[in-house]
Amino acid sequence: MTTITDTEVKQKGLGALLDALGEVDAERFITLLNRDPFDYTTWQRNLFENMDINQISKKAMELKKGA
Template identity: 35%
Template structure:
């Protein structure tokens, strides 16, 4: 039995996943093992400029304007 390199094992594994799952589900499967990076709890404050109450208030205001 020939010992395969890590590259060969990786390539055969990826080929097997592609054959068994198809390209889309193969990517979805591989994404399950990605831990991501950063700290979502701290960083979301920079992404979300408004809090839930402010967004809710804006939705109510928009609904009122559409009813007039």
């Protein structure tokens, strides 16, 4: 696995948000994250709490196909 720079992470992350949500809702998502005290790690753990790696992978592939 190749390590990417922080700038590349931000660029790819923003691109993913724009692709998934469109400009308006991507901005809304960023605003929501900035508005509230937010612990991404806790949120992510709760998001995938009841899923094993195969379920997460399957969901990701379904989302990728729909994009």
